[in-house]
Protein backbone atom coordinates (compact mmCIF):
# COMPACT_ATOMS: atom_id res chain seq x y z
CA UNK A 113 0.00 0.00 0.00
CA UNK A 114 1.50 3.30 -1.10
CA UNK A 115 -0.55 5.59 1.10
CA UNK A 116 -2.90 5.34 4.05
CA UNK A 117 -5.98 6.66 2.30
CA UNK A 118 -8.31 6.56 5.28
CA UNK A 119 -5.86 8.42 7.47
CA UNK A 120 -5.34 11.00 4.73
CA UNK A 121 -9.07 11.72 4.41
CA UNK A 122 -9.42 11.90 8.17
CA UNK A 123 -6.54 14.39 8.40
CA UNK A 124 -7.83 16.44 5.50
CA UNK A 125 -11.32 16.72 6.96
CA UNK A 126 -10.02 17.67 10.37
CA UNK A 127 -7.41 20.17 9.10
CA UNK A 128 -9.60 21.75 6.39
CA UNK A 129 -12.23 22.44 9.03
CA UNK A 130 -9.61 24.31 11.04
CA UNK A 131 -8.17 26.08 7.97
CA UNK A 132 -4.80 24.41 8.46
CA UNK A 133 -2.76 23.63 5.34
CA UNK A 134 -1.56 20.04 5.16
CA UNK A 135 1.88 19.59 3.61
CA UNK A 136 2.39 15.90 2.80
CA UNK A 137 6.01 15.10 3.54
CA UNK A 138 7.10 12.65 0.86
CA UNK A 139 10.87 12.42 1.40
CA UNK A 140 12.27 8.95 0.59
CA UNK A 141 8.91 7.90 -0.92
CA UNK A 142 8.59 6.83 -4.58
CA UNK A 143 6.88 9.07 -7.15
CA UNK A 144 4.09 6.47 -7.40
CA UNK A 145 3.12 7.24 -3.81
CA UNK A 146 3.06 10.98 -4.49
CA UNK A 147 1.01 10.40 -7.64
CA UNK A 148 -1.49 8.31 -5.67
CA UNK A 149 -1.97 11.16 -3.21
CA UNK A 150 -2.14 13.68 -6.04
CA UNK A 151 -4.92 11.60 -7.60
CA UNK A 152 -6.92 12.08 -4.39
CA UNK A 153 -6.69 15.82 -5.00
CA UNK A 154 -3.64 16.66 -2.90
CA UNK A 155 -1.31 19.42 -4.14
CA UNK A 156 1.06 20.41 -1.31
CA UNK A 157 4.11 18.18 -0.99
CA UNK A 158 7.17 18.63 1.22
CA UNK A 159 10.67 17.38 0.44
CA UNK A 160 13.90 17.60 2.44
CA UNK A 161 16.66 16.87 -0.04
CA UNK A 162 17.48 19.01 -3.09
CA UNK A 163 18.63 16.13 -5.26
CA UNK A 164 15.57 14.05 -4.49
CA UNK A 165 13.24 16.97 -5.16
CA UNK A 166 14.96 17.82 -8.44
CA UNK A 167 14.62 14.16 -9.52
CA UNK A 168 10.94 13.90 -8.61
CA UNK A 169 9.61 17.27 -9.78
CA UNK A 170 9.71 16.63 -13.57
CA UNK A 171 8.08 13.21 -13.14
CA UNK A 172 4.98 14.62 -11.46
CA UNK A 173 2.21 17.05 -12.45
CA UNK A 174 3.24 20.69 -12.86
CA UNK A 175 0.58 22.10 -10.55
CA UNK A 176 2.05 20.52 -7.42
CA UNK A 177 3.08 23.08 -4.82
CA UNK A 178 6.55 22.00 -3.72
CA UNK A 179 7.57 22.90 -0.18
CA UNK A 180 11.24 22.62 0.62
CA UNK A 181 11.36 21.75 4.32
CA UNK A 182 14.92 20.53 4.82
CA UNK A 183 18.16 22.28 5.58
CA UNK A 184 19.05 24.24 2.44
CA UNK A 185 22.63 25.04 1.49
CA UNK A 186 23.17 28.32 -0.34
CA UNK A 187 24.92 26.67 -3.27
CA UNK A 188 21.87 24.50 -3.95
CA UNK A 189 19.20 27.22 -4.08
CA UNK A 190 19.59 27.59 -7.84
CA UNK A 191 18.36 24.05 -8.49
CA UNK A 192 14.97 24.55 -6.85
CA UNK A 193 14.40 28.29 -7.38
CA UNK A 194 12.62 27.93 -10.75
CA UNK A 195 9.74 25.84 -9.38
CA UNK A 196 9.69 25.85 -5.57
CA UNK A 197 6.50 27.15 -3.91
CA UNK A 198 7.65 27.78 -0.33
CA UNK A 199 11.02 27.33 1.40
CA UNK A 200 10.42 26.56 5.08
CA UNK A 201 13.89 26.29 6.56
CA UNK A 202 15.61 29.64 6.02
CA UNK A 203 18.06 30.02 8.86
CA UNK A 204 20.54 32.74 7.85
CA UNK A 205 20.73 36.11 6.15
CA UNK A 206 23.25 34.63 3.74
CA UNK A 207 20.73 32.04 2.58
CA UNK A 208 18.03 34.69 2.28
CA UNK A 209 20.30 36.77 0.04
CA UNK A 210 21.04 33.80 -2.18
CA UNK A 211 17.34 33.01 -2.51
CA UNK A 212 16.73 36.63 -3.49
CA UNK A 213 19.45 36.41 -6.12
CA UNK A 214 18.18 33.17 -7.65
CA UNK A 215 14.57 34.36 -7.54
CA UNK A 216 15.58 37.46 -9.44
CA UNK A 217 17.27 35.29 -12.07
CA UNK A 218 14.13 33.19 -12.33
CA UNK A 219 12.12 36.39 -12.61
CA UNK A 220 9.87 35.56 -9.67
CA UNK A 221 9.27 36.19 -6.00
CA UNK A 222 10.04 33.24 -3.73
CA UNK A 223 8.06 32.91 -0.53
CA UNK A 224 9.98 31.70 2.51
CA UNK A 225 9.58 30.92 6.18
CA UNK A 226 12.28 31.62 8.72
CA UNK A 227 13.17 28.59 10.78
CA UNK A 228 13.20 29.41 14.46
CA UNK A 229 14.98 27.26 16.99
CA UNK A 230 12.37 26.46 19.64
CA UNK A 231 13.46 23.01 20.82
CA UNK A 232 15.64 22.53 23.84
CA UNK A 233 17.64 20.04 21.80
CA UNK A 234 20.89 21.43 20.42
CA UNK A 235 20.64 19.70 17.07
CA UNK A 236 17.80 21.59 15.40
CA UNK A 237 18.64 24.41 13.00
CA UNK A 238 17.20 27.89 13.08
CA UNK A 239 17.38 31.43 14.41
CA UNK A 240 17.15 31.85 18.15
CA UNK A 241 15.20 34.75 19.66
CA UNK A 242 18.06 37.21 19.74
CA UNK A 243 19.18 36.38 16.20
CA UNK A 244 15.66 36.92 14.97
CA UNK A 245 15.47 40.22 16.79
CA UNK A 246 18.74 41.27 15.19
CA UNK A 247 17.53 40.23 11.75
CA UNK A 248 14.36 42.29 12.10
CA UNK A 249 16.09 45.37 13.51
CA UNK A 250 19.78 45.66 12.63
CA UNK A 251 19.27 43.97 9.25
CA UNK A 252 15.94 45.62 8.51
CA UNK A 253 17.23 47.61 5.52
CA UNK A 254 18.95 44.58 4.03
CA UNK A 255 15.69 42.65 4.21
CA UNK A 256 13.69 45.50 2.77
CA UNK A 257 16.00 45.56 -0.25
CA UNK A 258 15.37 41.91 -1.12
CA UNK A 259 12.50 42.48 -3.49
CA UNK A 260 12.46 38.89 -4.74
CA UNK A 261 11.84 37.18 -1.43
CA UNK A 262 8.77 37.41 0.74
CA UNK A 263 9.08 36.32 4.36
CA UNK A 264 5.68 34.72 4.95
CA UNK A 265 6.09 33.35 8.44
CA UNK A 266 7.98 31.01 10.74
CA UNK A 267 8.70 27.31 10.88
CA UNK A 268 9.65 25.44 14.02
CA UNK A 269 10.24 21.93 15.24
CA UNK A 270 9.57 20.91 18.81
CA UNK A 271 11.81 18.59 20.79
CA UNK A 272 11.42 14.90 20.11
CA UNK A 273 10.05 13.94 23.50
CA UNK A 274 7.09 12.27 25.19
CA UNK A 275 6.76 15.33 27.39
CA UNK A 276 3.64 17.00 25.98
CA UNK A 277 3.88 20.02 28.23
CA UNK A 278 7.34 20.77 26.90
CA UNK A 279 6.25 20.38 23.26
CA UNK A 280 3.29 22.67 23.91
CA UNK A 281 5.53 25.25 25.56
CA UNK A 282 7.92 25.22 22.60
CA UNK A 283 5.12 25.69 20.05
CA UNK A 284 3.65 28.44 22.20
CA UNK A 285 6.96 30.30 22.22
CA UNK A 286 6.93 30.36 18.41
CA UNK A 287 3.34 31.57 18.35
CA UNK A 288 4.32 34.39 20.68
CA UNK A 289 7.14 35.46 18.37
CA UNK A 290 4.81 35.24 15.39
CA UNK A 291 2.31 37.54 17.09
CA UNK A 292 5.04 39.97 18.06
CA UNK A 293 6.30 40.42 14.49
CA UNK A 294 3.00 40.00 12.67
CA UNK A 295 2.48 43.69 12.04
CA UNK A 296 6.09 44.32 11.13
CA UNK A 297 6.19 47.29 8.74
CA UNK A 298 8.62 46.04 6.11
CA UNK A 299 7.32 45.45 2.58
CA UNK A 300 9.19 42.18 2.11
CA UNK A 301 7.82 40.71 5.35
CA UNK A 302 4.22 39.58 5.47
CA UNK A 303 3.78 37.11 8.31
CA UNK A 304 0.75 34.89 7.82
CA UNK A 305 2.05 31.32 7.96
CA UNK A 306 3.01 29.44 11.09
CA UNK A 307 4.42 26.06 10.05
CA UNK A 308 4.61 23.74 13.02
CA UNK A 309 3.54 20.20 13.76
CA UNK A 310 4.48 16.78 12.36
CA UNK A 311 2.92 13.29 12.61
CA UNK A 312 3.63 12.95 16.30
CA UNK A 313 2.73 16.41 17.55
CA UNK A 314 0.49 18.17 15.03
CA UNK A 315 -2.55 18.12 17.32
CA UNK A 316 -0.71 20.13 19.95
CA UNK A 317 0.75 22.42 17.28
CA UNK A 318 -2.70 23.25 15.88
CA UNK A 319 -4.03 23.90 19.37
CA UNK A 320 -1.16 26.35 19.79
CA UNK A 321 -1.97 28.25 16.60
CA UNK A 322 -0.25 26.42 13.76
CA UNK A 323 -1.88 26.96 10.36
CA UNK A 324 0.42 24.67 8.36
CA UNK A 325 1.44 21.16 9.38
CA UNK A 326 4.05 18.92 7.77
CA UNK A 327 2.98 15.29 7.96
CA UNK A 328 4.82 12.32 6.49
CA UNK A 329 4.59 8.97 8.23
CA UNK A 330 0.88 9.14 9.07
CA UNK A 331 0.10 9.39 5.35
CA UNK A 332 2.91 7.45 3.67
CA UNK A 333 3.87 5.03 6.44
CA UNK A 334 7.18 4.84 8.27
CA UNK A 335 10.28 5.77 6.28
CA UNK A 336 12.90 3.18 5.47
CA UNK A 337 16.40 4.63 5.44
CA UNK A 338 18.13 1.27 5.13
CA UNK A 339 17.77 0.99 1.35
Ligand SMILES: *Cc1c(COP(=O)(O)O)cnc(C)c1O
Pocket residue numbers: 137139160181182269309310311312326327328329330
Ligand atom coordinates in the same frame (compact mmCIF):
# COMPACT_ATOMS: atom_id res chain seq x y z
C1 LIG B 1 10.44 14.51 7.97
C2 LIG B 1 9.93 15.83 8.39
C3 LIG B 1 8.58 16.01 8.70
C4 LIG B 1 7.54 14.89 8.72
O1 LIG B 1 7.81 13.98 9.72
P1 LIG B 1 6.73 12.85 10.13
O2 LIG B 1 7.07 12.55 11.54
O3 LIG B 1 6.96 11.70 9.21
O4 LIG B 1 5.38 13.44 9.98
C5 LIG B 1 8.14 17.29 9.00
N1 LIG B 1 8.98 18.34 9.02
C6 LIG B 1 10.29 18.20 8.74
C7 LIG B 1 11.17 19.41 8.77
C8 LIG B 1 10.80 16.94 8.42
O5 LIG B 1 12.11 16.83 8.17
